Amino acid sequence: MSELGTIIHKAGNPIFPLLNLPTYTGSKDTTSLVGVLTRIVASTRPSTMNQSKELAYSSNAITLEEQLYNSRANCKLKIASVAMHLNQDWRTRFFMQLDNLLDINEWDEDDQPVTDDSFSTLLRLLLSIRPKRRPGLGATSNGHIIATWTSGKNRLTIECLPGDQIRWIVFSSIDDYKESAVGQTSLDRITDVLGPYQPEQWFDR
Amino acid sequence: MKSGDKLPDDHHIIRRIPFAKLRKDENDNIIGVLFEAFKLRHNEQTLSATYLEYFPGSKKEQIKRAVWAIRASNLSVTSRSGFAIGNVNAIHTACKNRNHKIRIVYEPEDDNKAHSSVRRLPRDDTDLLELLAAETWSELVLNKDIKPGEAPAPPFPASQT
Numbered sequence: 001m002s003e004l005g006t007i008i009h010k011a012g013n014p015i016f017p018l019l020n021l022p023t024y025t026g027s028k029d030t031t032s033l034v035g036v037l038t039r040i041v042a043s044t045r046p047s048t049m050n051q052s053k054e055l056a057y058s059s060n061a062i063t064l065e066e067q068l069y070n071s072r073a074n075c076k077l078k079i080a081s082v083a084m085h086l087n088q089d090w091r092t093r094f095f096m097q098l099d100n101l102l103d104i105n106e107w108d109e110d111d112q113p114v115t116d117d118s119f120s121t122l123l124r125l126l127l128s129i130r131p132k133r134r135p136g137l138g139a140t141s142n143g144h145i146i147a148t149w150t151s152g153k154n155r156l157t158i159e160c161l162p163g164d165q166i167r168w169i170v171f172s173s174i175d176d177y178k179e180s181a182v183g184q185t186s187l188d189r190i191t192d193v194l195g196p197y198q199p200e201q202w203f204d205r
Numbered sequence: 206m207k208s209g210d211k212l213p214d215d216h217h218i219i220r221r222i223p224f225a226k227l228r229k230d231e232n233d234n235i236i237g238v239l240f241e242a243f244k245l246r247h248n249e250q251t252l253s254a255t256y257l258e259y260f261p262g263s264k265k266e267q268i269k270r271a272v273w274a275i276r277a278s279n280l281s282v283t284s285r286s287g288f289a290i291g292n293v294n295a296i297h298t299a300c301k302n303r304n305h306k307i308r309i310v311y312e313p314e315d316d317n318k319a320h321s322s323v324r325r326l327p328r329d330d331t332d333l334l335e336l337l338a339a340e341t342w343s344e345l346v347l348n349k350d351i352k353p354g355e356a357p358a359p360p361f362p363a364s365q366t
Contacts, residue, residue: 106224106283136229171339
């Protein structure tokens, strides 16, 4: 079981219905970490949600607001599981981006919230390339998270697909000369495929 | 002008873009449009937009009236929504250069008499959609920058009144 998996198995915590995990009783350290994670998740909870709505997490009656809550919570839990690789300011600002992206007041009701599998790919992408600049975030209608970096007119767009697959799009414009490229590859190939496009212009500034 | 008529080349269309499909920087400042903003959903045959020159006045006035009409329609316009504006001929040309023969037509609907449709837009040409987002259909207006208010589009285009 992973460290995060161990932590979140603590019984009686409100995040468990989201994760559908079996009961676990842990050490004092584990209890403390669960408290931290619980506060992270609680900070994303819509103020309009009441107790009856919270109970809905344990049933199949999931509204869009609840789906977005689950999506935000799951994304933040995944980030927390690799917190040691990301500095606190980076994480805090990234959480705010997720809150804005998955805000019920902004979400198109016909779109599927960001899926676990897609977000896992994004997180592994970020840990792989270690960009100094966080990406801008967007989402597709079918629940794939999109990471973007923009340098002037040069755009890098990455759609995170399940299973460590990514769809990448480069659009560059230098004076009147324009160049674009699109491809799909696996995560372990991303630095190779972006190499010719000087990716430091997006990641290092 | 009747439903199904092609829009003139020098005219424009405006499309609502939800926050999730706007391009942001790392601090969530909105800086453009994502390719996904022009991607057809599985259940869509055409891409919806609003015909800008349907409304009278200067371009600025047309944009305001078009946004007010979209706000008054069945579409959900949120505080962080944006609107992308594109020239009809430029969109045609971008598609034609990639061997897609699209049609941009006036197609009024009950909740938006200024509605227009982009027909035959390919579903899977990401390169084209990124070109539209980056250059061709990329003039961006933010909802927060348009004066509060909403008003349905009038029953006839400005050119017929």
